Amino acid sequence: MPKVKTHSRAKKTFKVTGSGQIKRYNAFKSHLLTKKSNKRKRHLRGSTLVDSANLNLVKRMLALR
Structure with a gap:
């Protein structure tokens, strides 16, 4: 079997926790922020x-399976 390559963007986007869960950051926080409330931006x-x-898809991108 050949080696499985890791998806380049996925290794920069997702982090694996100590218990094996995968952490991500929230979307909709990059631009057009003036129309969003302070509460909404704080929670993002x-x-x-x-x-x-989506767990199996992300694990496949990170070559964890």
């Missing part, structure tokens, strides 16, 4: 975990 600041529906 933090990170969250990848949803179970």
